[in-house]
Amino acid sequence: MEQVLSSITNFLSILFILLCLGLILFYLLSDRRREKINLRSIQAFTHFRRDVDLAVEAGKRLHISLGRGNINDLQGGSAFIGLTILDRCARAASNSDRPPVTTSGDGVITILSQDTLRSTYRSLATEERYDPTNARLTGLTPMAYAAGAMPAIHDEQISANIFAGHFGTEIALLTEAGERSRSLTVAGSDSIPAQAVLYATSDEALLGEELYAAGAYLGAGSAHSASLRMQDILRWVLVVAIMIGAIVKLFGILP
């Protein structure tokens, strides 16, 4: 019986992944000819764009914090979104005197952030701007990571902080540092406790799946828009499934 249940779960999981893949590929191909996709307004991204422009004009720096997620785990998803945001920031700030600075709490994410910065500058033919010390590992435990990232916010003329990745409640120390240095904080995380803290402490919080829409909102490519549309469709599928489940349970069909 257990083996049958496991086979059914496996089959449904494969079906779900193939459905997601099919939807992404479908929208990727069908949206190729469309010039622009309409997205609902998210205040955090509007402010983010404005602040990147202001930072470039004022000759100040952007700080992108990628959290302490491990890419061998589920937390890696949000860290990859952070890397996409880093790429967009480095491109937007390519005219600035001060390149963005990145902090993270995991060795792999640090290497990936260095790699992202290097490949972004290479694609812009400004490879000489790359400095490995602009992508830093600040600590390996939650508190050490926060304590290491705080001086970067205080001392390096940061005008805006973008937190995108896996964090815990220690993110309050970082948003507080941003508040004290009068820099804007835009933040999103995959962790529920961190989202609760961000709602109370950040200037602009990205809640739930909003963080994962960053690529589409910041113009990171049609793949991001296609996957956002896939998420929209599956969200409705889940809503309908939950409603049916609730009704079925209400009428006593399910135990």
Next chain:
Amino acid sequence: MKKILPITNAIIAVISGLFVLLGYFFPGVFGGIQSTLIGWAIILAAIALLLGIFNLAMVHWKKIGSDGPGKINSIALLVSLIITIIVVSISGPTGSWSLWIFNSFQVPVEVSLLAVLAVILVYAGARLLARRPKWNTILFLVTVLVVLLGSVPLFFVGEITPLSIVRGWLAQVPAIAGARGLLLGVALGTVATGLRILIGVDRPYGG
């Protein structure tokens, strides 16, 4: 060479990702190659950690040479790093000297930061109304107060039963429903991110 390397990176990433994914669904066929690839990933993560620590030392070495603020902190960090490496190399990761360093420095500093965090959260809660004067902010703060007052017995009053009942309902029904909604959104986002990387249309590894 500059064009070949990113394509090779992408091919390696896509094939590895595909084998690891298939290993979850067909452990009999792909389980072996999956565990080998995960083993390699763990070794690479350990090397990345060493490189990260080297990067940390480099950043602070550069700071010592510059005129910027926090020179003393950078010197303290580098001295501590060197001493810790020497002590742990001699005493071993679970040796008495290594544990003494951990228990005497790391633990107290982290506990102090936790205490600061508690103060910051209370302060942020109080400041929230000035920052976002909206009805959902009021709802948020009222909920926080009800949950706090319903969680602990109060001076001279003891436990307030109606508040405890409301707290229980808040924690069991709206909080869980909201958290599950957020988690479903996060799960869909994670699947989308993973699939974009798996089909090679998103390459956050410089490919």
